[in-house]
Amino acid sequence: xQLIRGLHNLKKHSGSVVTIGNFDGVHVGHxxxxxxxxxxxxxxxxxxxxxxxxxxxxxxxxxxxxxxxxFKEKHQLLARLGVDKHLxxxxxxxxxxxEAKDFIQQVLLDKLNMKHCLIGDDxxxxxxxxxxxxxxxxxxxxxxxxVENTQSVLRNDCRASSSGIxxxxxxxxxxxxxxxxxxxxxxxxxxxxxxxKGRTIDFPTINIPIKxxxxxxxxxxxxxxxxxxxxxxxxxxxxxxPTVNGKxxxxxxxxxxxxxxxxxxxxKVVFKHKIRDEEKFDSFEALKQQIELDTEQxxxxxxx
Numbered sequence: 001x002q003l004i005r006g007l008h009n010l011k012k013h014s015g016s017v018v019t020i021g022n023f024d025g026v027h028v029g030h031x032x033x034x035x036x037x038x039x040x041x042x043x044x045x046x047x048x049x050x051x052x053x054x055x056x057x058x059x060x061x062x063x064x065x066x067x068x069x070x071f072k073e074k075h076q077l078l079a080r081l082g083v084d085k086h087l088x089x090x091x092x093x094x095x096x097x098x099e100a101k102d103f104i105q106q107v108l109l110d111k112l113n114m115k116h117c118l119i120g121d122d123x124x125x126x127x128x129x130x131x132x133x134x135x136x137x138x139x140x141x142x143x144x145x146x147v148e149n150t151q152s153v154l155r156n157d158c159r160a161s162s163s164g165i166x167x168x169x170x171x172x173x174x175x176x177x178x179x180x181x182x183x184x185x186x187x188x189x190x191x192x193x194x195x196x197k198g199r200t201i202d203f204p205t206i207n208i209p210i211k212x213x214x215x216x217x218x219x220x221x222x223x224x225x226x227x228x229x230x231x232x233x234x235x236x237x238x239x240x241x242p243t244v245n246g247k248x249x250x251x252x253x254x255x256x257x258x259x260x261x262x263x264x265x266x267x268k269v270v271f272k273h274k275i276r277d278e279e280k281f282d283s284f285e286a287l288k289q290q291i292e293l294d295t296e297q298x299x300x301x302x303x304x
Contacts, residue, residue: 016041023074029180050083051087100135115145219275223270
């Protein structure tokens with residue numbers, strides 16, 4: 001899949017099939033749209049183009065929210081679904097003021113030469129969120145492209161949405177979140193050197209920085225971790241580590257029966273079961289006792 005970073009790198013296309021959205025998490029609703037995008041593009045013998053934004057409009061306008069996937073995770077998920085091109089538009093002040101009709105003309109038509117468009121039934125775009133499927137349908141009649149309105153996907157009578165998944169993850173309902181995502185929730189990241197305080201209480205951890213302002217999951221979990229193709233089991237804490245007066249959110253995982261030098265290696269942490277919320281303890285000894293209990297619960301979950 002070709003990545004086009006920014007409108008300044010976008011060259012004029014001879015034709016394309018397009019979808020637009022934030023696609024955070026690439027959940028089952030997104031997959032439905034993307035698979036139809038790929039099929040339509042192949043039928044028309046045109047490239048499929050997915051348009052997304054960085055940062056998301058919500059974040060740009062100060063409505064900060066937890067992201068379900070970082071850019072690398074999202075890009076990998078899109079590539080697996082067969083998208084030909086990913087246009088990443090940098091959302092800034094100038095772009096935020098672009099009228100919806102101008103976005104359609106200047107980007108979708110003049111640059112991408114869009115012949116067919118698929119869009120979610122609730123998606124809005126352009127200045128003041130004026131653009132929607134109805135605007136595209138009205139312009140399609142005179143601009144020579146077709147529009148397909150994609151309906152929401154339901155899971156357990158609930159609409160699959162990124163906001164819904166955030167709510168489920170925040171309350172620890174990993175099973176319901178898995179159904180909406182179409183896979184178990186996971187976080188990718190490179191293992192870094194930590195403060196090694198876990199070693200002082202006999203619980204050495206691998207440490208992974210969370211490259212997002214707000215994490216969709218917080219607390220203590222039973223997890224699996226894939227490192228260099230091998231899957232390990234463990235217990236993790238994700239939060240700001242109040243016992244050691246931590247400031248930034250960090251993911252720390254104590255892996256069972258693990259003794260390797262893996263600094264700088266990418267790890268995939270899969271969240272299996274929530275054990276408890278993060279707490280502040282009065283001492284390292286109290287923290288150690290709680291980690292022992294957490295480890296017992298995680299091992300019981302894995303039936304070790």
